[in-house]
Every structure is written in C-alpha cells, then in structure tokens.
Amino acid sequence: MLKLLKGLSRYKGTIILIFALVFIQSLSDVYLPNLMSDIVDKGVVNSDTNYIINTGFKMILVTIIGGIVTVTASYFSSKVAMGFGRDLRNKVFEKVENFSLAEFNQIGTASLITRTTNDITQIQQVLMIMLRMMLYAPMVAIGASIMAIKKDAKLSLIILVAMPILIVSIALILKRAVPLFKSMQKNVDNLNRVLRENLIGVRVIRVFNKVEVESKRFEGASFNLCDVAIKANQTITLLMPLMMLVINISILAVVWFGGVRIENGSMQVGDLIAFIQYLAQIMFALMMLSMMFVMIPRASASATRINEILDMNQTLKDKEDALKETNMKGYVEFKNVSFSYEKDSEKVLSDISFISKPGETTAIIGGTGSGKSTLVKLIPRFFDTTEGEVLVDGVNVKDLNANYLREKIGYVPQKAILFSGSIFENLKYGKDDASIEDVEKAIEIAQAKGFVDNMENKEETIISQGGTNVSGGQKQRLSIARAIIKKPEIYIFDDSFSALDFKTDKELRKSLVDETKEATVILVAQRVSSVVDATRIIVLDEGRVVGIGTHKELLDTCDIYKEIVSSQLSKEEM
Ligand SMILES: Nc1ncnc2c1ncn2[C@@H]1O[C@H](COP(=O)(O)OP(=O)(O)OP(=O)(O)O)[C@@H](O)[C@H]1O
Numbered sequence: 001m002l003k004l005l006k007g008l009s010r011y012k013g014t015i016i017l018i019f020a021l022v023f024i025q026s027l028s029d030v031y032l033p034n035l036m037s038d039i040v041d042k043g044v045v046n047s048d049t050n051y052i053i054n055t056g057f058k059m060i061l062v063t064i065i066g067g068i069v070t071v072t073a074s075y076f077s078s079k080v081a082m083g084f085g086r087d088l089r090n091k092v093f094e095k096v097e098n099f100s101l102a103e104f105n106q107i108g109t110a111s112l113i114t115r116t117t118n119d120i121t122q123i124q125q126v127l128m129i130m131l132r133m134m135l136y137a138p139m140v141a142i143g144a145s146i147m148a149i150k151k152d153a154k155l156s157l158i159i160l161v162a163m164p165i166l167i168v169s170i171a172l173i174l175k176r177a178v179p180l181f182k183s184m185q186k187n188v189d190n191l192n193r194v195l196r197e198n199l200i201g202v203r204v205i206r207v208f209n210k211v212e213v214e215s216k217r218f219e220g221a222s223f224n225l226c227d228v229a230i231k232a233n234q235t236i237t238l239l240m241p242l243m244m245l246v247i248n249i250s251i252l253a254v255v256w257f258g259g260v261r262i263e264n265g266s267m268q269v270g271d272l273i274a275f276i277q278y279l280a281q282i283m284f285a286l287m288m289l290s291m292m293f294v295m296i297p298r299a300s301a302s303a304t305r306i307n308e309i310l311d312m313n314q315t316l317k318d319k320e321d322a323l324k325e326t327n328m329k330g331y332v333e334f335k336n337v338s339f340s341y342e343k344d345s346e347k348v349l350s351d352i353s354f355i356s357k358p359g360e361t362t363a364i365i366g367g368t369g370s371g372k373s374t375l376v377k378l379i380p381r382f383f384d385t386t387e388g389e390v391l392v393d394g395v396n397v398k399d400l401n402a403n404y405l406r407e408k409i410g411y412v413p414q415k416a417i418l419f420s421g422s423i424f425e426n427l428k429y430g431k432d433d434a435s436i437e438d439v440e441k442a443i444e445i446a447q448a449k450g451f452v453d454n455m456e457n458k459e460e461t462i463i464s465q466g467g468t469n470v471s472g473g474q475k476q477r478l479s480i481a482r483a484i485i486k487k488p489e490i491y492i493f494d495d496s497f498s499a500l501d502f503k504t505d506k507e508l509r510k511s512l513v514d515e516t517k518e519a520t521v522i523l524v525a526q527r528v529s530s531v532v533d534a535t536r537i538i539v540l541d542e543g544r545v546v547g548i549g550t551h552k553e554l555l556d557t558c559d560i561y562k563e564i565v566s567s568q569l570s571k572e573e574m
Contacts, residue, residue: 001123001296001299001300001303001304003303003307004088004123004303004306004307005127007084007087007088007091008080008084008127010087011080011083011084014076014079014080015080015131017076018073018076018077018080018131018132019135021069021070021072021073021076022069022073022131022132022135022136022139023135023139024065024066024069025066025069025070025073025136026135026136026139026140026143027139027143028062028063028065028066028069029066029140029281030139030140030143030144030147030278030281031062032059032062032063032066032277033147033273033274033277033278033281034147034274035055035058035059035062036059036270036273036274036277037151037268037270037271037273037274038051038055038270039051039052039055039056039059039270040268040269040270040273041268041269041270041271042055042270043055044270045268045269045270073131073132074132077127077128077131077132078128080127080128080131081124081125081127081128081131082124084123084124084127085120085121085123085124085127088120088123088306089116089120091310092115092116092120092306092309092310093116095309095310095312095314096112096116096309098314098316098317099312099314100314100315100316100382100383100384101377101382101383102315102341102383103312103314103315105341106312107308107309107312108193109196110189110192110193110195110196111189111192111193111305112309113192113196114185114188114189114192115302115305115306115309118185118188118302119185119302119303119305119306120302120306122185122295122298122299122302123299123302123303123306125295125299126292126295126296126298126299127299129291129292129295130292130296133288133289133291133292134292136285136288137285137286137288137289137292138285138289140281140282140284140285141281141282141285141286141289144278144279144281144282144285145159145278145282147274147278148275148278148279148282151271151274151275151278152258152261152266152267152271152275154261155254155257155258155261155267155275158250158253158254158257158279159250159279159282162246162247162249162250162279162283163282163286165246166243166246166283166286167286169242169243169246170239170243170286170290170293173235173236173238173239173242173290174290174293174294174297176235177232177235177236177294178294178297178298180228180231180232180235181232181294181297181298181301182297182298182301183228184225184228184229184232184298185298185301185302185305187221187224187225187228187229188225190221190224190225191218191221191222191224191225193221194217194218194221195218198214198217198218236294239287239290239291239294240287243283243286243287246283247279247280247283250279250283251276251279251280254272254275254276254279255272255276258272258275258276259272315384316381316383316384316402318401318402319398319399322399322400322401322402322404323395323399323400323401323404324400324401324404325404326392326393326394326395326400327393327394328393328394329358329393329408329489330357330358330393330408330489330490330518330519330520331355331356331357331358331391331392331393331394331520332355332356332362332379332390332391332392332490332520332522333354333355333356333389333390333391333392333394334352334353334354334355334375334378334388334389334390334391335353335388335389335390335391336351336352336353336387336388336389337349337351337352337353337375337378337385337387337388337389337390338350338351338352338385338386338387338388339371339374339378339383339385339386339387340386341374341383347386347543348371348374348543349371349374349375349378349543350543350544351388351544351545352375352388352538352544352545353388353545354536354538354545354548356520356521356522356535356536357520358489358518358519358520359517359518359519359520360520360521360535360536361516361521361522361523361533361534361535361536362520362521362522362523362534362535362536362537362538363523363524363525363530363531363534363536363537363538364376364522364523364524364525364537364538364540365524365525365526365528365531365537365538365539365540365561365564366539366540366541366560367540367541370540370541370542370543371540371542371543372494372495372524372540373414373494373495373524374543375524375540376411376492376494376522376524377494378390378397379392379397379409379490379492379522380405380406380409380411380492381397381398381400381402381405381406384398392405392408392490393408407488408488408489408490409488409489409490409491409492410430410483410484410486410487410488410490410491410492410519411483411492411494412476412479412480412482412483412491412492412493412494412496413479413494413496414494414495414496414498414524416472416475416476416478416479416496416499417479418463418470418475418478418479419463420462420463420464420465421462421463422457422459422460422461422462422463423439423443423452423455423458423459423460423461423463423478424436424439424459424460426463426478426482427439427442427443427459427478427481427482427485428485429482430442430482430483430484430485430486431485431486431487434485436459438485439459439481439485440459441485442481442482442484442485443459443478443481444511445481445484445511445512445515446477446478446480446481446484446508446511447477447500447504447507447508447511448474448477448478448480448481451470451474451477463478471499472499473499473500473501473504475499476496476497476498476499476500477500477504477508479496480493480496480508484512484515488519489519489520490519490520490521490522491516491519491520491521491522491523492522492523493521493522493523493524493525494524495524495525495526496524497509497525497527497530498525498526498527502529505527505529505530506529509530509533527568528551528564528565528568529568531551532551533551534550534551535550536548536549536550537549537550537551537554537561539554539558539560539561539564541560546558546560546561547560547561
C-alpha cells in the first residue's frame with residue numbers, strides 16, 4: 001500500500017493544507033469543552049451573565065471556525081483521494097494495454113476489471129478517511145487526555161482503566177474481521193467472472209436450456225460473497241455496541257466518582273461536565289482509529305492486487321534500442337520457430353520455417369487446433385517464440401519497436417471485433433486521417449458496400465457494443481475493410497473469410513488481388529478454394545509443417561493436403 005501511496009507526491013501541497021486544517025479542527029474540538037466548563041464554573045456559579053454571554057459567543061466562534069475547516073478539509077481530501085484514484089486507474093489501464101496475451105491469460109479479464117474498478121475504489125475510500133483521521137484522531141485523543149488530566153488527574157485513572165479494555169476488544173474484533181474483508185475481494189472477482197461469462201454467452205445458455213443452471217451458478221457466487229460480507233460486517237458491527245458499553249460505563253464511573261469529589265470540594269461541576277466530554281472524545285477518537293484499521297487491511301489487500309498488475313514483468317517490452325526503421329518492406333520469415341503457450345508445456349508449433357515476400361500469398365491450412373492462428377499471432381508479436389526467430393523485413397520482431405512493427409501489419413482476427421461507434425469510426429481505426437472516400441473504397445473492396453448502402457445511415461450507422469447489430473459475415477467484411485484502409489505492408493487474414501458465402505468469398509479474394517499486389521499476404525483458411533491460388537500453401541498438422549508448395553505440388557506430395565482437398569472438392573475441381 002505504501003508503495004502505491006508514493007503516487008501522492010504530486011498532491012503534497014494540498015495534503016499539507018489538509019493536515020493544517022485538520023490540526024485547527026482538532027484544536028477547536030478540544031477547546032470547546034474547556035469553554036463549556038468555564039461557563040458553568042465561572043458564569044453560572046457566580047451568576048455572571050456577561051461572562052456567560054461572552055464565553056457563549058466565543059464558543060459559537062470556535063464552532064464556526066471548526067465547521068469551516070472541517071468542510072474545507074473534507075473537500076480537499078475528497079479531491080486528493082479521487083484524483084489519486086483516477087491517476088492509479090490510468091496507470092493500471094496503460095500497463096494492461098501493453099500486456100501480452102499471455103499476461104491477460106495469467107490474471108484473467110474479470111479480475112482485471114475488478115482490480116481497475118472495485119479495488120481502486122477501496123483505496124480511494126481509505127485514503128479519504130486516512131487524510132482526515134490519521135492526524136485528527138491521535139491529536140484529539142492526546143489533546144483530550146491532557147485536558148482531562150489537567151481538569152482532574154485522579155479521575156483520569158478511569159480513562160487509564162477503560163482505554164486498555166477498549167484497545168484489546170478492538171484488536172480482537174479486527175483479528176477476526178480483517179481476513180474476512182480480504183476474502184471479500186476474491187469473492188467479488190468470482191462474481192464478476194460468472195456475470196461476465198453469462199452476459200457474453202447468453203445466447204448459448206438459452207439455446208442449451210442452461211438458464212437455470214447458470215442462475216444457480218450466479219446465485220452460488222452471489223451467496224458466497226453475501227455470506228462473507230455478512231460475516232465481516234457482523235463482526236465489525238460488534239465494535240459500536242462494545243465501545244458504547246465501555247464509554248457509558250466509564251461515564252457512569254466518572255459521574256459517580258466525580259460526584260463524590262464535587263461533594264468533597266475537590267472538583268467543580270463545570271470541570272466534571274468537561275471531563276465527560278473529553279472522555280467521550282477520547283473514546284470516539286479510538287473508535288475512528290479502529291475503523292481506519294479495519295479499512296486499511298482491506299485496502300492493502302486491494303493494493304497488493306493492483307501492485308501485482310503494476311509490477312508484472314512485461315515479457316513483450318520493447319528493447320531500449322528497438323529499431324524504428326528497416327531497409328526492406330513487407331518481408332516475413334520464420335526461422336526454425338517453435339512455440340508453447342506455457343513454459344515446459346507441449347509445443348503448439350515445432351520447427352516452422354518459410355519466407356514470404358511482397359506480392360506473394362502464403363496460405364496456411366490444417367485441421368482445427370493444428371496451430372494456424374498461433375503461427376500468425378507470432379508475426380505482430382502477440383507472443384514471443386520459444387525457439388527460433390520470426391523476422392519482419394529481415395529483423396527479429398523482438399528487436400523492432402512494437403508500434404513500428406504493428407504499423408506495417410493489417411491484421412484481421414479470426415473472431416471479428418468491432419467497437420461501439422459508427423462504421424466510419426470503426427474503419428478509421430485502421431487509419432486516423434482516413435477520408436470518407438478512403439472508407440467507401442475500403443468498404444467496396446471488402447464487398448461490404450451492398451449491406452452498408454442498405455443501412456439507413458450508411459457509413460454513419462452506429463455499431464452497437466460488441467457489434468451485435470451486424471451479422472457474423474458483415475462483421476468480418478467490416479474488419480477486413482478496417483485492415484485494407486490501413487494499406488499495410490503485410491496482411492494477415494486469420495480465417496477471416498469463414499463466415500462468408502462462397503460467392504462473396506470468391507469476389508472478395510478477387511478484389512483483394514489488386515489491393516494486395518505489393519504486400520505480403522499471410523492467410524489462414526479452412527476452405528481449399530481460399531488457398532488454391534496462393535504462391536505457397538503450408539500444411540500444418542499438430543504444429544508441424546507436413547507440406548509446403550503450390551496447390552499442384554502439394555496434390556502430388558502431401559497426403560494430408562490431398563485428404564483435405566478431396567473432402568472439399570470434386571475430382572474435376574482438383
Ligand atoms: N491462449 C492459449 N493458451 C493456451 N493454449 C492455447 C491458447 N490458444 C490456443 N491454444 C492451444 O494451441 C493449439 C493451437 O491453437 P490454434 O488456435 O493456433 O489452432 P488453429 O489451427 O488456429 O485452430 P482453429 O482452426 O480451430 O482455429 C490448440 O491446441 C489450443 O488448445
């Protein structure tokens with residue numbers, strides 16, 4: 001937590017101001033009972049109305065000052081806490097944006113969302129209270145103790161007895177509550193995960209009639225969180241009655257012994273009234289401190305979770321001398337590349353080597369799970385190779401600046417992703433300064449013109465969140481258009497034509513020929529018709545290259561390719 005709080009340094013001035021205000025607030029709070037006792041002992045006892053009025057005005061003045069500084073301190077502490085939360089959220093977001101897919105896998109999307117929202121809110125809340133109470137509570141406890149001793153040292157022995165009882169009870173309650181609060185965060189994570197899966201998979205859940213099963217799963221996660229939250233809060237609510245009991249018994253003792261001392265003439269009535277107020281102040285200060293101690297461990301659990309993200313070793317970080325320039329354009333080379341998703345786990349790709357030059361199309365075909373998508377993901381460096389090298393323009397992608405590398409690539413993922421916003425905005429993702437003409441041209445090449453023109457607002461039509469208001473094939477064509485508009489040196493189509501009908505697939509490939517003639521095209525496909533014209537076809541089987549060549553060559557040399565082809569084409573077509 002302390003490590004995170006270092007980020008507060010930019011608010012140093014405001015924090016000093018808050019502490020100064022809180023200092024004045026505590027002085028005014030401790031001073032008020034003293035004035036009260038003066039009114040009774042000097043004003044009421046001597047029937048001195050002037051003294052009562054003057055001191056009364058003084059009390060009003062001190063109260064007004066106290067009120068103003070309290071409100072101002074609250075205002076500034078909220079400002080600092082919210083600003084700090086905003087900075088931290090941005091920092092976490094920036095870090096996550098640069099995560100490799102492996103790091104996403106490691107923490108999980110649901111947990112990343114909880115950490116960026118709920119966990120940071122915990123820290124914000126505790127910070128706001130800390131800024132106000134960290135100084136105020138000890139100041140009031142010490143100030144009120146000194147004043148109480150000054151009023152009557154012997155009666156202060158009651159405080160000496162009550163305080164340890166209170167402190168031990170608080171400590172016992174916290175010992176039980178803190179682990180419960182820590183586990184609450186884990187349960188929030190779990191609830192988010194289940195909710196997210198349910199929202200994304202709602203159609204599948206309905207069609208498989210699993211609504212009830214999923215409701216139960218959600219209920220389970222929800223009840224778990226509820227149980228822990230109830231237990232934690234039940235434990236904490238014990239604090240209040242317990243403290244009130246100790247405070248009230250102490251007040252009773254003070255009134256009892258104070259009464260005896262007044263009768264003896266060793267104490268004045270006003271002092272007794274002030275003493276009771278000081279006692280209450282001390283006890284409430286302790287209560288505030290204990291509340292802070294409840295919140296700090298919960299926030300520190302959140303801080304640990306946030307630090308986990310901030311400290312994460314970014315495996316795909318750019319080297320300091322990463323290149324931002326190359327002599328060649330659009331060359332892709334795999335040199336004995338092997339890859340496994342996790343250390344020591346089975347290889348998903350083994351010993352892959354090939355070269356693809358501008359003007360050439362390299363198609364990758366193979367059964368499901370044979371490693372096709374994994375292979376193309378190594379080119380924009382979503383992952384690093386386990387063995388061997390991936391070279392772009394003759395340079396190992398590890399030595400290239402990531403932005404520079406990705407600027408060269410137009411990547412169309414297997415699962416088309418569109419963002420909420422207009423079609424125009426979505427396509428401009430490929431090129432910031434794209435004109436409407438650029439967009440229209442890209443739409444035409446991607447065979448999307450037909451359906452875009454039929455939409456009421458054409459390119460200005462709004463795509464809803466997750467692209468749910470366009471069909472799978474339309475989404476694919478728009479994401480192809482987004483890559484085309486970029487005019488990249490390297491096109492990567494990861495099974496990007498799978499949702500298109502044969503006719504559109506054919507027309508799209510035809511129109512792409514012209515557009516991509518100076519670029520390198522790497523194309524993953526399941527359909528033979530999509531790969532027959534490729535310069536070279538790589539046949540993958542369980543991560544290994546079992547054939548490489550043109551359609552004709554492979555028909556003669558590669559049995560697996562022959563099998564794939566014969567399952568899709570008639571003898572005449574072959
Ligand atoms: N993020 C990941 N973490 C761990 N393993 C993965 C991950 N992604 C894929 N794999 C595994 O890697 C292997 C190859 O997957 P890949 O997606 O590259 O296959 P593919 O040939 O593209 O399949 P498909 O044609 O079905 O899309 C599979 O066995 C898969 O289980």
